[in-house]
Amino acid sequence: MKRGGLPLALGPMTWLGCAIIAAVLPQVFVLSPAVAAMVASMVGYRWISARAGVLRPPLWARAGLLLLGAALAAGIHGTNLGLETGLSAVILLLGAKYMELHTQREFMLMAALTTFLAGTTLISFQSPAAMAWVLFACAMAFGAVVRFHVEGATVKAAMIWKEAFGIMGMALPVVVAGFVFFPRMHGGFLVRMAGSLPTSGMADVLEPGTVGSLLASSEVAFRVDFPEGYQPGAKQLYWRGLVLWECGGLRWTRGLVADYGQRPPPASGPRVEQRISLEPHGRRWMFALDHPVAGPPEARFQAGAFLENAKGPVARPMSYRVVSNVGPDRSPLYRDFEGRALAVPAGLAPRAREFAARLARENAGPEAIAAALMRYFRGENFRYSLDPGAYRNDAVDEFLFERRVGFCEHYAAAFATVMRLAGVPSRIVVGYRGGSYSRIGTHMVIRQSDAHAWVEIYGGTEGWLRYDPVEAIDPSRMDSGLAGRVLTDSQWFEQTFGRMGGSGGWFGNALETVRAAWDTLDYQWNVWVAGFDEEMRVSVLLALGLRQYAREAGWLALGLALAGSAAAAYLAWRRRASPAPPALTAYRKMCGRLARLGLPKRDAEGPEAFAQRVQERFPEIAPTAAAAFADWIAWRYGSGDATRARVAMRRLTRALRRR
Amino acid sequence: MGSRSGPFPVRPTKHALAFAGVLLALWYAAASQSNAVAHLLFFFVLGTCAVSVVRGWANLCGLEIRTPPEALGSVGRPGRVAVELVNRSRGARWALEIGFVEGGRAKVARLDAGHAAAVTLGLPALPRGSHPMRAVRVETRFPFGLARCVSHLPCRLTYDVAPEPRGVAEFPGGGVDAEGDGHPAESGGDDFSGHRAFQAGDPPRHLDWKALARGGPALLKLFTALPAGSAVFSLAQTPGGTLEERLSQLALWVDRAAEMGSAFTLDLGGGAPGTGAGSAHREECLRALARYREGGSR
Numbered sequence: 001m002k003r004g005g006l007p008l009a010l011g012p013m014t015w016l017g018c019a020i021i022a023a024v025l026p027q028v029f030v031l032s033p034a035v036a037a038m039v040a041s042m043v044g045y046r047w048i049s050a051r052a053g054v055l056r057p058p059l060w061a062r063a064g065l066l067l068l069g070a071a072l073a074a075g076i077h078g079t080n081l082g083l084e085t086g087l088s089a090v091i092l093l094l095g096a097k098y099m100e101l102h103t104q105r106e107f108m109l110m111a112a113l114t115t116f117l118a119g120t121t122l123i124s125f126q127s128p129a130a131m132a133w134v135l136f137a138c139a140m141a142f143g144a145v146v147r148f149h150v151e152g153a154t155v156k157a158a159m160i161w162k163e164a165f166g167i168m169g170m171a172l173p174v175v176v177a178g179f180v181f182f183p184r185m186h187g188g189f190l191v192r193m194a195g196s197l198p199t200s201g202m203a204d205v206l207e208p209g210t211v212g213s214l215l216a217s218s219e220v221a222f223r224v225d226f227p228e229g230y231q232p233g234a235k236q237l238y239w240r241g242l243v244l245w246e247c248g249g250l251r252w253t254r255g256l257v258a259d260y261g262q263r264p265p266p267a268s269g270p271r272v273e274q275r276i277s278l279e280p281h282g283r284r285w286m287f288a289l290d291h292p293v294a295g296p297p298e299a300r301f302q303a304g305a306f307l308e309n310a311k312g313p314v315a316r317p318m319s320y321r322v323v324s325n326v327g328p329d330r331s332p333l334y335r336d337f338e339g340r341a342l343a344v345p346a347g348l349a350p351r352a353r354e355f356a357a358r359l360a361r362e363n364a365g366p367e368a369i370a371a372a373l374m375r376y377f378r379g380e381n382f383r384y385s386l387d388p389g390a391y392r393n394d395a396v397d398e399f400l401f402e403r404r405v406g407f408c409e410h411y412a413a414a415f416a417t418v419m420r421l422a423g424v425p426s427r428i429v430v431g432y433r434g435g436s437y438s439r440i441g442t443h444m445v446i447r448q449s450d451a452h453a454w455v456e457i458y459g460g461t462e463g464w465l466r467y468d469p470v471e472a473i474d475p476s477r478m479d480s481g482l483a484g485r486v487l488t489d490s491q492w493f494e495q496t497f498g499r500m501g502g503s504g505g506w507f508g509n510a511l512e513t514v515r516a517a518w519d520t521l522d523y524q525w526n527v528w529v530a531g532f533d534e535e536m537r538v539s540v541l542l543a544l545g546l547r548q549y550a551r552e553a554g555w556l557a558l559g560l561a562l563a564g565s566a567a568a569a570y571l572a573w574r575r576r577a578s579p580a581p582p583a584l585t586a587y588r589k590m591c592g593r594l595a596r597l598g599l600p601k602r603d604a605e606g607p608e609a610f611a612q613r614v615q616e617r618f619p620e621i622a623p624t625a626a627a628a629f630a631d632w633i634a635w636r637y638g639s640g641d642a643t644r645a646r647v648a649m650r651r652l653t654r655a656l657r658r659r
Numbered sequence: 660m661g662s663r664s665g666p667f668p669v670r671p672t673k674h675a676l677a678f679a680g681v682l683l684a685l686w687y688a689a690a691s692q693s694n695a696v697a698h699l700l701f702f703f704v705l706g707t708c709a710v711s712v713v714r715g716w717a718n719l720c721g722l723e724i725r726t727p728p729e730a731l732g733s734v735g736r737p738g739r740v741a742v743e744l745v746n747r748s749r750g751a752r753w754a755l756e757i758g759f760v761e762g763g764r765a766k767v768a769r770l771d772a773g774h775a776a777a778v779t780l781g782l783p784a785l786p787r788g789s790h791p792m793r794a795v796r797v798e799t800r801f802p803f804g805l806a807r808c809v810s811h812l813p814c815r816l817t818y819d820v821a822p823e824p825r826g827v828a829e830f831p832g833g834g835v836d837a838e839g840d841g842h843p844a845e846s847g848g849d850d851f852s853g854h855r856a857f858q859a860g861d862p863p864r865h866l867d868w869k870a871l872a873r874g875g876p877a878l879l880k881l882f883t884a885l886p887a888g889s890a891v892f893s894l895a896q897t898p899g900g901t902l903e904e905r906l907s908q909l910a911l912w913v914d915r916a917a918e919m920g921s922a923f924t925l926d927l928g929g930g931a932p933g934t935g936a937g938s939a940h941r942e943e944c945l946r947a948l949a950r951y952r953e954g955g956s957r
Contacts, residue, residue, distance in 0.1 A: 105674070108804060112677035119685050119700050126696040134700060142707065146802045149754045153769030163802050167714055171706025178702035184690070316694060532695045562709055569713040573750065574720035581773040603728055606741070606777065636775050 008102055009151050013050050015144035015160070016111060017043040020098060022137035023118035024091055030124045032076045035088050038069045039095035046099045056100050066096040087120055107148060114141040126316055126530045128521055139164040154639070170569040177561030181541075182554040184534045204283065206244055206430055206453055207251040208391045211409045215386060217448035221432055222278040222287055223523040225443035227321075230272050234434070236326045238290040238454065238466065239446060241431035242283075243304025245337075247344050247420060249394035250413045252428050256340045258303035264293040265305040268463075269327020277526040278318045284308045287431060287446075289324035290466065296320040297535075303337070304427060305329045305464075319531030329456070330463035333425055341425030341458060344417060349396035352414075356421030366424040366459045370467050373418055377411070377472035380404060384473045411469035412453040425458035433468075443523050583635055583642045586649035590628075593656045607633050621655045628652035668809050669716060675805040678708050711803040718802075719810040721748025722755070724795045725775075726816040730782060731942055731949070733910065734823040738782045739763070740816065742795065745775040754801040757812075759783055759792060785820050787903065789950045792816040819949035826908030828915070831896035890916070890934075893926040906948050913948070917941030927951055 069092035118137035246255025433452035611629035634640025689697035732738025758764030763781015794811035857877035
């Protein structure tokens with residue numbers, strides 16, 4: 001073991017360097033690839049110079065690289081002193097420290113810091129893959145420490161990995177007990193990572209291109225399972241996100257804000273309970289099947305019968321249960337809101353105004369007007385395309401009467417605008433439509449490509465009625481470019497890999513199965529790990545009947561797990577005395593034979609001295625004795641072959657017997 | 660008895676502080692971000708660190724020490740003893756430090772199952788006497804260096820500490836040659852006994868040429884001879900002083916006589932070691948001096 005002041009051996013240095021690089025690597029996606037590259041070059045430079053026998057690189061090289069790193073960090077973050085800047089600084093300082101590392105204390109400190117650095121990955125990523133990588137980097141840091149402590153012995157990397165992963169494996173009971181039972185402290189007392197708030201998914205503005213931009217993304221928006229077993233039909237799979245009240249032609253915004261707290265809107269239709277595992281999307285709304293009537297405690301009902309998270313934007317995976325009634329929202333339209341639900345900017349779309357007035361004249365009642373408008377879409381050669389070209393936000397006329405090509409947001413915005421112009425209160429709902437069942441899981445996956453917008457009109461006593469204008473479009477009029485752009489993951493997989501397996505597409509099938517399995521894992525992980533919070537802990541304690549001992553249960557479980565892990569580890573590793581190895585037994589037999597011949601081995605006599613005496617006493621077998629003792633000593637005190645030692649000892653015993 | 664680390668066989672090292680700091684930081688980050696996955700990592704690192712201590716403790720299981728029955732040292736010059744550390748378990752043992760005293764430890768980086776390591780250990784500085792050594796301390800910081808695990812392997816070793824060889828160089832009844840007539844004694848028992856400054860008229864063949872060549876002063880080598888008829892050393896022949904001083908004098912004579920290779924007798928009354936020569940006899944005599952107790956035999 002090297003003490004302070006002595007150069008560290010190359011083996012532990014290599015392990016630590018690799019651990020630092022592994023810990024920093026995921027930050028490529030968060031900070032900047034340049035930071036990771038900088039650290040990698042610092043580590044690489046030091047490693048190469050250590051390999052060449054240099055105690056540490058010259059001061060100018062160390063200072064130069066550090067200054068370069070500082071300049072890089074300043075260039076990336078500027079004067080923004082957020083968590084990311086701090087993280088960049090820590091990473092660069094760790095790399096710089098590695099360059100001059102040479103005492104035992106520094107080595108241990110750096111190994112510890114490397115585990116922390118690996119952990120910072122989890123600020124931005126919480127997927128199973130991220131966790132697996134972090135554990136790998138931690139195992140490498142632990143491995144570096146193990147390698148450091150066995151310096152001087154001949155060791156293979158496999159032994160180091162075995163130790164590191166073995167110890168981590170033995171810690172699993174502590175991990176499970178601590179994670180499930182130990183009380184969670186609630187934070188909010190530290191800075192959050194400024195740029196890490198995900199903003200995937202929908203914005204609170206609907207304008208041409210909003211939904212279209214999501215369609216190429218196969219990212220998961222959320223996953224659902226139905227604990228009560230009710231499987232909604234395809235026509236019912238409208239996942240409500242938020243409701244837009246403010247009309248601006250093809251551009252709609254939220255406008256009306258009213259918080260109803262825990263009071264759900266009256267709704268009809270079959271009751272469906274859902275367990276939703278929501279991916280972070282950086283907004284407050286919480287998706288649920290149309291229409292939610294009961295949500296988790298943190299959910300609040302908003303004007304438009306959708307749910308918002310009272311705790312703020314969804315920044316990390318979130319699991320919740322929600323109950324929906326898959327029928328119309330029967331909320332009354334209050335007088336105050338009626339004006340908002342009918343407002344259209346003055347001067348907007350004069351031709352649409354005339355058209356709406358005609359519709360209102362020719363049809364009685366909101367539903368008849370809506371049906372006439374649907375017929376218009378069906379009959380007037382409207383096309384559905386991801387590349388409808390640019391529209392101005394107020395270009396309702398252009399869409400309705402000239403180009404007649406658009407995507408769901410164009411249809412929904414135009415439909416709702418026309419309804420308002422015809423005197424029917426309307427609003428736009430933004431969310432997802434459809435979803436696909438995981439091949440091996442029991443849950444449904446809703447992806448960004450399922451993003452959708454539809455319209456609700458107020459039908460008086462009927463409540464709010466859903467109209468999806470896109471349904472009016474004949475599928476034959478779907479733009480051919482669309483199919484190429486809007487691919488489900490499975491289609492993409494099939495296209496990409498299907499041909500590789502020949503005509504049967506076995507490779508594509510296999511990949512699809514792997515993908516489905518991964519998706520299930522991801523889902524379960526989000527529900528049971530990433531979404532495991534204090535509420536879930538309390539639920540587990542409730543199920544076990546330990547609710548009133550919530551705090552004590554945490555300590556007790558952690559204590560028991562520590563004791564259990566320790567006992568299991570001790571039993572596994574002490575590896576009690578075995579029956580004597582055969583080579584040792586053979587040696588003892590030979591000693592017994594010599595004792596009977598009047599030459600007992602003396603107490604504390606080493607084998608070399610004994611061998612000398614044997615050769616002097618029995619010169620006729622001296623060569624056999626010398627060879628046998630040499631082999632035996634090579635095995636017992638070195639890395640010699642055990643079988644060879646045993647065979648040699650037996651040969652000597654036979655020789656003694658024959659004389 | 661060798662040094663003990665205190666009542667606890669497992670003690671954290673200062674490196675544990677670094678990991679404790681990291682755990683605290685991980686917990687703080689996890690709690691402040693309400694990040695469940697970071698909590699999971701926190702418990703992973705916590706559990707791993709805890710289990711690593713047990714791993715270190717288990718690393719000491721199945722070790723055995725084999726020592727010779729006796730070892731010899733003297734006051735002011737602690738002895739050394741060659742021992743065998745045997746791994747009787749089925750797993751390899753790593754990063755062991757073994758020893759009776761801090762300064763006399765030996766390191767064994769790896770000891771495979773069924774193997775033994777031969778090491779030489781320093782013995783503690785103890786007063787004259789016969790000391791039973793009942794255990795050897797073996798410690799490890801394997802695998803992470805967070806804790807120092809200590810085990811005391813039982814052994815049966817009698818450590819005899821002989822008196823420090825000190826006193827007058829002349830044997831009882833003998834003299835120091837090279838001064839007087841200028842010639843060392845002609846007997847075969849001549850031996851080097853020390854230096855004095857070279858004076859004019861001294862025989863040049865007894866000049867310490869090596870010391871002179873190293874740039875030192877001119878010194879005359881002195882030789883003494885063991886008187887043929889007085890090769891028995893006893894307490895009665897010592898010049899006087901305390902018992903320890905007299906035993907030290909005897910130890911000096913024994914040492915010198917053994918170096919010369921002459922036969923001599925140490926008479927301490929009772930079961931004396933008898934007459935003999937060479938290093939084995941010397942050791943026997945020094946042991947007798949170590950074990951000597953006034954009023955008792957040995």
